[in-house]
Amino acid sequence: MEKVTGVREIIKNNFNSNKGRLMEKVMPKAFLLAASISIITTIGIAFTLVFDAYKFFSKVPFKDIFSTRLAPLASTPAFGILPLINGTIIIALIAMSVAIPVGLTSAIYLSEYASENIRRTLKPIMEVLAGIPTIVYGFFAYSFVTPLLMKAIPSLEAKNALSPGIVMGIMIIPLVASLSEDAMNSVPNSLREGALALGSTKLEVALKVIVPAGFSGIIASFVLGISRAVGETMIVAIASGSSKNFTFDITKSMQTMTAYIVEFTSGDAGSGTLGYYSLYAVGLLLFIFTLLMNLLAQYISKRYREEY
Amino acid sequence: MTNKLIDKRTIFKIKDLNLWYGNDQALKGLNYDINEHDVTAIIGPSGCGKSTFIKTLNRMVELIPSVRTSGEILYNETNIFSKSFRVEELRTKVGMVFQKPNPFPKSIYENVVYGAKVHGIKNKSQLMEIAETSLRSAALWDEVKDRLNSNAYGLSGGQQQRLCIARCLAIQPEVLLMDEPTSALDPIATAKIEELIVELKKEYTIVIVTHSMQQAARISDETAFFLLGELIEAGNTKTIFTTPRDKRTEDYITGRFG
Amino acid sequence: MTNKLIDKRTIFKIKDLNLWYGNDQALKGLNYDINEHDVTAIIGPSGCGKSTFIKTLNRMVELIPSVRTSGEILYNETNIFSKSFRVEELRTKVGMVFQKPNPFPKSIYENVVYGAKVHGIKNKSQLMEIAETSLRSAALWDEVKDRLNSNAYGLSGGQQQRLCIARCLAIQPEVLLMDEPTSALDPIATAKIEELIVELKKEYTIVIVTHSMQQAARISDETAFFLLGELIEAGNTKTIFTTPRDKRTEDYITGRFG
Amino acid sequence: MSYQIEDKGELKTLLNIETKKSNMTRRIILDRIARNIFLISTIFALLVLGILIYKIWVDSVGWLNFKFLTSNLSIFPHKAGIWGAIVGSFLLMAIVAPVTITLGVSTAVYLEEYAIKGKLQSLIKMNISNLAGVPSVIFGLLGLTVFARLLNLGSSILAGGLTMSLLVLPIVVVASQEAIRSVPSFLRDASYAMGATKWTTIRKVVLPVALPGILTGSILALSRAIGETAPLVVLGIPTLILRIPSSIMDNFTALPIQVYYWTLDAVLTREYANLAAATIVVLMLMLAIMNSTAIIIRNKFQKRY
Amino acid sequence: GGNEEQTTTGNSEQQGQQEEQTTKLQGAVIVDGSGTVYPLMAHIAEEYMTTKEANVSVQVGRAGSSAGFKKFIPGELDFADASRAIKKEEVEQLEERGLKLGEDILEFKLALDGLTMVINKDNDWAKEMTAEEVVNMYLSGTYRADDKVLWSDIRPEWPKEEIKFYGPNENHGTYEFFWEVILGKQDIVKTANLQQEYPTLVDLVSRDKNAIAFFGFGYYVNNTDKLRAVKIDFGNGPVEPTLETIGEDLPYAGFTRPVFTYLNAQYASEKPQVLDFAKYVVSPQGAARLAGENGFAPLPAAQYQEYLKQLETIK
Ligand SMILES: Nc1ncnc2c1ncn2[C@@H]1O[C@H](COP(=O)(O)OP(=O)(O)OP(=O)(O)O)[C@@H](O)[C@H]1O
Ligand SMILES: Nc1ncnc2c1ncn2[C@@H]1O[C@H](COP(=O)(O)OP(=O)(O)OP(=O)(O)O)[C@@H](O)[C@H]1O
Ligand SMILES: [Mg+2]
Numbered sequence A: 001m002e003k004v005t006g007v008r009e010i011i012k013n014n015f016n017s018n019k020g021r022l023m024e025k026v027m028p029k030a031f032l033l034a035a036s037i038s039i040i041t042t043i044g045i046a047f048t049l050v051f052d053a054y055k056f057f058s059k060v061p062f063k064d065i066f067s068t069r070l071a072p073l074a075s076t077p078a079f080g081i082l083p084l085i086n087g088t089i090i091i092a093l094i095a096m097s098v099a100i101p102v103g104l105t106s107a108i109y110l111s112e113y114a115s116e117n118i119r120r121t122l123k124p125i126m127e128v129l130a131g132i133p134t135i136v137y138g139f140f141a142y143s144f145v146t147p148l149l150m151k152a153i154p155s156l157e158a159k160n161a162l163s164p165g166i167v168m169g170i171m172i173i174p175l176v177a178s179l180s181e182d183a184m185n186s187v188p189n190s191l192r193e194g195a196l197a198l199g200s201t202k203l204e205v206a207l208k209v210i211v212p213a214g215f216s217g218i219i220a221s222f223v224l225g226i227s228r229a230v231g232e233t234m235i236v237a238i239a240s241g242s243s244k245n246f247t248f249d250i251t252k253s254m255q256t257m258t259a260y261i262v263e264f265t266s267g268d269a270g271s272g273t274l275g276y277y278s279l280y281a282v283g284l285l286l287f288i289f290t291l292l293m294n295l296l297a298q299y300i301s302k303r304y305r306e307e308y
Numbered sequence B, C: 001m002t003n004k005l006i007d008k009r010t011i012f013k014i015k016d017l018n019l020w021y022g023n024d025q026a027l028k029g030l031n032y033d034i035n036e037h038d039v040t041a042i043i044g045p046s047g048c049g050k051s052t053f054i055k056t057l058n059r060m061v062e063l064i065p066s067v068r069t070s071g072e073i074l075y076n077e078t079n080i081f082s083k084s085f086r087v088e089e090l091r092t093k094v095g096m097v098f099q100k101p102n103p104f105p106k107s108i109y110e111n112v113v114y115g116a117k118v119h120g121i122k123n124k125s126q127l128m129e130i131a132e133t134s135l136r137s138a139a140l141w142d143e144v145k146d147r148l149n150s151n152a153y154g155l156s157g158g159q160q161q162r163l164c165i166a167r168c169l170a171i172q173p174e175v176l177l178m179d180e181p182t183s184a185l186d187p188i189a190t191a192k193i194e195e196l197i198v199e200l201k202k203e204y205t206i207v208i209v210t211h212s213m214q215q216a217a218r219i220s221d222e223t224a225f226f227l228l229g230e231l232i233e234a235g236n237t238k239t240i241f242t243t244p245r246d247k248r249t250e251d252y253i254t255g256r257f258g
Numbered sequence D: 001m002s003y004q005i006e007d008k009g010e011l012k013t014l015l016n017i018e019t020k021k022s023n024m025t026r027r028i029i030l031d032r033i034a035r036n037i038f039l040i041s042t043i044f045a046l047l048v049l050g051i052l053i054y055k056i057w058v059d060s061v062g063w064l065n066f067k068f069l070t071s072n073l074s075i076f077p078h079k080a081g082i083w084g085a086i087v088g089s090f091l092l093m094a095i096v097a098p099v100t101i102t103l104g105v106s107t108a109v110y111l112e113e114y115a116i117k118g119k120l121q122s123l124i125k126m127n128i129s130n131l132a133g134v135p136s137v138i139f140g141l142l143g144l145t146v147f148a149r150l151l152n153l154g155s156s157i158l159a160g161g162l163t164m165s166l167l168v169l170p171i172v173v174v175a176s177q178e179a180i181r182s183v184p185s186f187l188r189d190a191s192y193a194m195g196a197t198k199w200t201t202i203r204k205v206v207l208p209v210a211l212p213g214i215l216t217g218s219i220l221a222l223s224r225a226i227g228e229t230a231p232l233v234v235l236g237i238p239t240l241i242l243r244i245p246s247s248i249m250d251n252f253t254a255l256p257i258q259v260y261y262w263t264l265d266a267v268l269t270r271e272y273a274n275l276a277a278a279t280i281v282v283l284m285l286m287l288a289i290m291n292s293t294a295i296i297i298r299n300k301f302q303k304r305y
Numbered sequence E: 001g002g003n004e005e006q007t008t009t010g011n012s013e014q015q016g017q018q019e020e021q022t023t024k025l026q027g028a029v030i031v032d033g034s035g036t037v038y039p040l041m042a043h044i045a046e047e048y049m050t051t052k053e054a055n056v057s058v059q060v061g062r063a064g065s066s067a068g069f070k071k072f073i074p075g076e077l078d079f080a081d082a083s084r085a086i087k088k089e090e091v092e093q094l095e096e097r098g099l100k101l102g103e104d105i106l107e108f109k110l111a112l113d114g115l116t117m118v119i120n121k122d123n124d125w126a127k128e129m130t131a132e133e134v135v136n137m138y139l140s141g142t143y144r145a146d147d148k149v150l151w152s153d154i155r156p157e158w159p160k161e162e163i164k165f166y167g168p169n170e171n172h173g174t175y176e177f178f179w180e181v182i183l184g185k186q187d188i189v190k191t192a193n194l195q196q197e198y199p200t201l202v203d204l205v206s207r208d209k210n211a212i213a214f215f216g217f218g219y220y221v222n223n224t225d226k227l228r229a230v231k232i233d234f235g236n237g238p239v240e241p242t243l244e245t246i247g248e249d250l251p252y253a254g255f256t257r258p259v260f261t262y263l264n265a266q267y268a269s270e271k272p273q274v275l276d277f278a279k280y281v282v283s284p285q286g287a288a289r290l291a292g293e294n295g296f297a298p299l300p301a302a303q304y305q306e307y308l309k310q311l312e313t314i315k
């Protein structure tokens, strides 16, 4: 058996020359550096928000923000955050009251009733729905859903909490549906069989066995949905207006925390003014809130995983 | 092919049963009667269609989308494949215990009363009564009576399997199908279950799939031997084990293959 | 314990080798010499540490983070665990063929020249020469010469395994480690590989793990029998198979356990 | 051991055949009804998608033409075109793509290949999944403070691109991690066994095999970035800008921004709603193309080993 | 919308006038401020960029008058648009930074806006009102302590139904003008529903028979199908706000207000494109020509001429 001459020598020489070895040392460091960008980003966000929020709170006493009057540009400005929190919560509630029932029932349908073919067709369509930019939903809410709702509810204002809430809910359906479906799918088939063998209908299997067994995953999907709803910006910026009134009337315009940030950064606040710093205070609150929600979702799905 | 005593009533009458998974035929022209209050053991090498067969008896096999069947299975004279026979009703009458214990991730109590609740019983004391009776019948009551509200996953494998049996008994089935109910259990737990089966036989008709020749011999009245989807030989267990008529049965029983 | 002929040069000298996976010791105080141009078969029941042992010879075992070793392995007189011995260099000299053929999802050509390219050979015609020679040595050239650029996954299992051997040969190692190289193959492909091993032995030192006593007897010069991480007996294959000194070796060889 | 079977008669009265039968019909009907409700609810989402597309299409009809695609912005609806926004969006992607793919893939390689299981690794992992949940406006604020003001990039394409890159980074990281993890370890072993170093193995074996997954994730990340609006609004993209950007330091407008302003201004000039709709159609078409590319890649390269 | 384009493409006379500038200008001009002024300013900017200096990028925002000044004062803008005159405090803040109004900061009136009272199309009684009636109805306490004013409080023959008062909120120059000039800084009715966004106002009034709102003429002309403008009697009979009646010497003068832009003259002297754009704004091609299309009445030509002269002095 002949051998190509020189291969061993070339390889040996290459080992002795130190090429490659440098790369071997440098690359892990480069990758670590890249990986730390994500941490730096988080720190950056936290720092940005805290830094400027601090400037805000050094001028506005903390207790002043627990007021229902929000008039950042008025001659006597007021920075009560309650209207924003109220608006955020109400719109998120509307959204979740659309997304949870529809998302959960779709998930049950896909996981327990649908044939493999139907599942394979519907899931990608859900993905498409989830991939539509939120600005498109915003346009849809304002130019289609609101006028439609106005016909049903004459007292509805052109900018209101209801329409963006509903559309936001529609936007969140795929998220809830697909995560809940994953949770239900991961319930072992043996439980399904056990229940069916007792003469249960599919409905009973789903409601009494599968949903309870996949509960943590389902709840985690709700929590993520809420976090999405709270953080959603463009739909509310377009369709819910920017009324800073403290109201529970969903036919009226409300402002969410995100919409406040958008309204103010899109020009209203020159840097260095109190209104400008108020953005960061609101941003900080929003950041902390969504962070907690995300951690909660992770905790729930980790904590209660693998029960069976 | 079958060899029944005259005084026993036939509960399942299987006529020309064929079953396909897609294009693969898993059951081939089965004809067989199962008698009331018998323990019928289904034996045969792996892949011969034992599980498929008993899952057909309560139509659980239909959960696999590719399955097609032909032929008839008469349950108390009614064809279980006929439109008027609702699958939920069949499964209520024909209970099933699986190879791996599959309790629900709920409390022991909730597991046992699941079926009763599903069937519309809401009365608390009635449910409690059902739970106790079923757990007693499954010989589990004494071991769990103090922790009915703890999670079923805290039980040992053998206890879980008896819980699954109790869960079945709670809805008063007439037949119990068991697919290798002891294969995941240790010998002691296995012995308990076997004892239980012998006891349950007084009240229920039992069809059991088993890999263990010894188990079949120990507990069953009738034995059916399957091979490659066909029913090769069936009849009184003693007869089958002592004087099998078919060469293949003999080979299998004596451990020459499988 | 070993029993070498005097005229053969020792290429691997293993001294007091211990290996732990976390807290579980998988290799226990091994002492063993492997001679140049021998085919050494490693046999023993499942889990006895065969794979662990040969993966230690090219330090592939270190890819598992929990692994700890003690003792020495001298390769041509140098301790492979010493700092000055670079693991890449060791692996270049000590090639390895795995149980399941593992070609890269690239063309046949790219598979064979992978090592050469990695080690800095860029010249096209030289690479082509390397590819052809290696494929010839692995007895695969005739079968694939017309489709060097098609994907390696289009080859049969046996061809893929020979491709993996060719890929090893391309960087001209001195030793070939083979971990049950034929266990995933059909008998005809196995026969081809065995033939090839006998052929390769002229140029390479080969250490082969096998589950098949027959294979060990057919192709190896030396055999080492492992049990629970210990080297029980080693020596000339004929001797081991005809007159094992240890009772456990005899039991294993005659199929009494494992 | 012997077990006392309780009197079955008692149970029989509790759960007699009649109860079971009478309930059965009700339960089965309930099941059928529920099934249909669940089906309708599943279809609801699709229906909305259909209505949304139909409605937007109807609004855009007559406005979406070659002139609209190739003309410059204008405050007059009939003159207005989105060429500037298209160029802006593309230039934005020209920043986002290299930045996120480099950072994202590197992070994934670090996490999957180099990081030792431990605090740092789980910190980074948790951090990434949290970042994925941070609202995009917050990224906007980060961009505004750090890129626009601190680094003095203003509302340039570079500032927007970097902000967007950080926003979609988690998507690329997670997808790449998934892809890298699915590279079978026997391929790595084969390479190591030939004396290849770790970096060589990653470069020549792991990354090429993981490439389809990485590409799919990257495309999905880009399609998220191309439709994101809030961070750009927060960065302060001007309302009217006519100059077609020629470098990454220029100010710009992008497709979703145009949708936003036109939707808001529809009250001033009604035809703006049509412009917004037409812009959405263009945006959605771009997304459709990107997503189908991703699907094609995913299907074409699925599992070859 | 009523503002169809009538742009002349060539614009040769323009080029002739600017002949001495052969070098093409480039760079950016940053404008922000009043949303009311935005359409006009944006239109001027677009004309400037399409017909004159294609390489200059004029960026027009519309944060609101007050917000515009907040950015203008620290030097973030070249121009601040305002639908009201700069306030004393704002002038003081400029002076703190060493900028003097009239020297470093130049004020230009751009055009004239007519404050328009709008009512529902179905409101067939309040089609004409006197200016005094308008003022009184919006003043807090004129008719009732709780400010729940009925139409019949104003004129007995009008319906006995409560008036719904609407208007833009404090963020808007329009509100400030209404409050300061028309109401004389007295309190507005407590029942007034003040909104941030014009769409909401338009919508609210178009759906409520008893609604009345005030806002700029521009928003009205774009929604004439939904709203009706009240003809105001300033003493010489009812006048409908139109481009022909709005103006300082014209019949609607009572509710006429100028809209402004403020130029940072330092930037204008440093950045030729800023100066050039400023000149364009006050030139006959600029505000004077485009005001009408955007719902404003132009100022007298002499006024623009004077501004132009002022700009010629900047070097
Ligand atoms: N879901 C399925 N899809 C397709 N074929 C199946 C399926 N389940 C079983 N089969 C095939 O049907 C045949 C009978 O399978 P079955 O599970 O009934 O055998 P078994 O006798 O129970 O074997 P074991 O003793 O291993 O449990 C086998 O060939 C099997 O491969
Ligand atoms: N990655 C690992 N982590 C922990 N323990 C391991 C690992 N790999 C192997 N072991 C343990 O080390 C012992 C030896 O394993 P090894 O794979 O070397 O056996 P083997 O002789 O090759 O067996 P087989 O014939 O099944 O391949 C076994 O007990 C095994 O469980
Ligand atoms: Mg089976």
Ligand SMILES: [Mg+2]
Binding pocket: C050, C051, C052, C179
């Ligand atoms: Mg092994």
